[in-house]
Amino acid sequence: xxxxxxxxxxxxxxxxxxxxxxxxxxxxxxxxxxxxxxxxxxxxxxxxxxxxxxxxxxxxxxxxxxxxxxxxxxxxxxxxxxxxxxxxxxxxxxxxxxxxxxxxxxxxxxxxxxxxxxxxxxxxxxxxxxxxxxxxxxxxxxxxxxxxxxxxxxxxxxxxxxxxxxxxxxxxxxxxxxxxxxxxxxxxxxxxxxxxxxxxxxxxxxxxxxxxxxxxxxxxxxxxxxxxxxxxxxxxxxxxxxxxxxxxxxxxxxxxxxxxxxxxxxxxxxxxxxxxxxxxxxxxxxxxxxxxxxxxxxxxxxxxxxxxxxxxxxxxxxxxxxxxxxxxxxxxxxxxxxxxxxxxxxxxxxxxxxxxxxxxxxxxxxxxxxxxxxx
Numbered sequence: 001x002x003x004x005x006x007x008x009x010x011x012x013x014x015x016x017x018x019x020x021x022x023x024x025x026x027x028x029x030x031x032x033x034x035x036x037x038x039x040x041x042x043x044x045x046x047x048x049x050x051x052x053x054x055x056x057x058x059x060x061x062x063x064x065x066x067x068x069x070x071x072x073x074x075x076x077x078x079x080x081x082x083x084x085x086x087x088x089x090x091x092x093x094x095x096x097x098x099x100x101x102x103x104x105x106x107x108x109x110x111x112x113x114x115x116x117x118x119x120x121x122x123x124x125x126x127x128x129x130x131x132x133x134x135x136x137x138x139x140x141x142x143x144x145x146x147x148x149x150x151x152x153x154x155x156x157x158x159x160x161x162x163x164x165x166x167x168x169x170x171x172x173x174x175x176x177x178x179x180x181x182x183x184x185x186x187x188x189x190x191x192x193x194x195x196x197x198x199x200x201x202x203x204x205x206x207x208x209x210x211x212x213x214x215x216x217x218x219x220x221x222x223x224x225x226x227x228x229x230x231x232x233x234x235x236x237x238x239x240x241x242x243x244x245x246x247x248x249x250x251x252x253x254x255x256x257x258x259x260x261x262x263x264x265x266x267x268x269x270x271x272x273x274x275x276x277x278x279x280x281x282x283x284x285x286x287x288x289x290x291x292x293x294x295x296x297x298x299x300x301x302x303x304x305x306x307x308x309x310x311x312x313x314x315x316x317x318x319x320x321x322x323x324x325x326x327x328x329x330x331x332x333x334x335x336x337x338x339x340x341x342x343x344x345x346x347x348x349x350x351x352x353x354x355x356x357x358x359x360x361x362x363x364x365x366x367x368x369x370x371x372x373x374x375x
Contacts, residue, residue: 010049010050010051010170011050011051011132011167011168011169011170011171012045012050012051012052012053012169012170012171012172012173013052013053013054013055013160013163013164013167013169013171013172013173013231013236014038014042014052014053014054014055014160014173014175014249015054015055015056015057015156015157015159015160015172015173015174015175016038016054016055016056016057016058016175016243017057017156017175017176017177017243018057018058018060018061019176019177019243020034020038020175020176020177020243020244021034021035021038021056021057021058021061022034022058022061022062028065029061029062029064029065029066029089030058030061030062030065030089030090030093032093032097035093035094035097036097036100038054038097038249039094039097039098039100039101039103040100040101041247041248041249041250042054042098042137042249043098043100043101043103044249044250045249045250045253046101046103046135046137047101048253050253051132052137053128053132053137053138053140053163053167053169054094054137054138054139054140055140055141055156055159055160055163056090056094056139056140056141056156057141057156058086058090059082059083059086059087059089059090059141060072060079060082060083060086061086062085062086062089062090063081063082063083063084063085063086063087063089064082064086065086066085066086066089067081067082067085069082087107087109087141090139090141091105091107091139094137094139098137103135103136103137104134104135104136104137105136105137105138105139106131106136106137106138106139107139107141108124108127108128108138108139108140108141109140109141109142109143110124110140110141110142110143110159111142111143112281115162115166115275115278116281116320118275121166121275124166125166125167128163128166128167129167132167140159140163141156141159142156142159155223157174157223157224157226157227158223158226158227158230160172160174160227160231161226161227161228161230161231161238162230162278164230164231164234164236165230165231165233165234165236165274165275165278168234168235168236168271169231169234169236170235170236170237171236171237171238171239171252172227172228172231172236172237172238172239173238173239173241173249173252174224174227174228174238174239174240174241175241175242175243175248176221176224176240176241176242176243177242177243177244178221178240178242179194179241179242179245179259180194180195180196180240180241180242180258180259180260181194181195181198181205181208181209181221181224181225181240181260181262182194182195182208183195183208184208194259194260195208195260196257196260196261197260197261197263198260198261198262198263199262199263199264199265200225200228200229200231200232200238200262200263200264200265201229201232201264201265201266202265205225206225208221209221209222209224209225221240224238224240225262228240228262230277230278232262232263232264232265232266232268233264233266233268233269233273233274233277233278234268234269234274235264235268236264237261237262237263237264238261238262239252239258239259239260239261239262240259240260240262241258241259241260242258242259245258245259269373272370273373276320276333276334276335276371276372276373277333277373277375281320282313282319282320282321282322282333283313283314283315283316283319283320283321284311284312284313284314284315284319284321284322284336284340285311285312285313285321285322285323285324286303286308286310286311286321286322286323286324286336286343286366287308287309287310287311287324287326287328288303288307288308288309288323288324288325288326288331289307289308289309289326290325290326291307292304292306292307292308293307293325293326293331295307296323296331296332296372296374297331297374300369301369302365302366302367302368302369302372303323303332303334303365303366303367303369303372304350304351304364304365304366305343305346305347305348305349305350305351305354305366306348306349306350306351308343308346308347308348308366309326309347309348310347311340311343311344311347313340314340315336315339315340316339316340317336317337317338317339318335318336319335319336320333320334320335320336321333321334321335321336321367323367323372330375331374331375332372332373332374332375333372333373333375334367334371334372334373335367335371335372336366336367337363337365337366337367337368338366343366345358346358346366351364
């Protein structure tokens with residue numbers, strides 16, 4: 001159940017990037033002084049009755065420092081080794097710092113595969129909720145020591161957004177080294193204006209978000225906008241703020257305008273559809289005709305094979321696939337009822353034709369509307 005305190009939500013996910021935790025971009029490791037400032041603010045939030053989940057970067061930077069690397073290694077195995085070594089330093093720093101306030105911590109390492117599997121997704125949610133009830137601050141990071149390109153989140157902004165959906169957070173705070181989102185890159189244009197409030201779904205924001213990252217960062221403003229849109233699916237407000245702003249979390253908790261506030265523009269999805277929408281790794285694509293697009297968007301219908309023009313990818317029953325319009329625009333995601341081979345045989349056929357001409361027995365829909373999320 002969500003809790004409210006005045007105008008400020010009490011269930012938080014706070015994502016802190018590497019640049020807000022380390023001494024610099026030359027593999028100088030964690031700055032324990034900076035970490036102490038974050039834990040103090042989070043402790044104050046918890047003391048006031050809030051529940052806080054921390055999504056923290058910094059492990060790879062700390063690992064590179066401990067291993068004597070001059071920068072991020074190019075070898076995947078060395079990168080994973082740095083992550084493994086750095087996780088030790090990161091959680092040690094957080095545990096020591098939170099203990100000053102009598103708060104326990106828990107380290108949770110996730111991969112996309114953990115959240116793609118429905119059972120593991122529900123287990124992760126139950127564990128996080130139990131930790132929050134017990135007054136523990138969960139520290140979450142991507143499990144870089146085992147992750148591959150096929151199952152990685154890509155950045156901790158995305159991970160923070162998916163965790164927000166997971167625990168139905170009210171507020172996602174993405175801390176960065178910029179004041180917030182601007183109408184153009186403030187590093188190149190001195191007259192750039194801060195966007196203080198907007199709907200996360202506003203398409204005009206896309207042109208304002210860039211893709212630049214720092215030396216140890218994997219996300220820029222573009223990924224933060226995408227994360228805000230993901231978090232909005234569960235009704236969470238996203239705040240993008242400068243980590244160097246004094247007492248930034250406390251300021252936000254008091255309702256003071258800090259950074260950029262992106263609010264949901266749509267009705268929150270139910271839990272199952274949030275899970276489907278959060279699946280970033282599709283296994284295939286379906287190209288629909290105009291009639292099928294209209295039936296999905298305007299009629300709330302299930303997807304039938306008769307409205308599908310082509311398919312690509314290798315998928316099995318229950319995999320997530322993308323539904324594209326005739327001109328290739330993504331309109332929906334869904335869990336498909338058939339394999340790619342079976343779907344190929346069914347393309348353009350009505351349910352009656354499938355039943356008469358094909359030796360395929362199953363649901364009449366390629367994707368049932370209960371397993372379909374419009375984008």
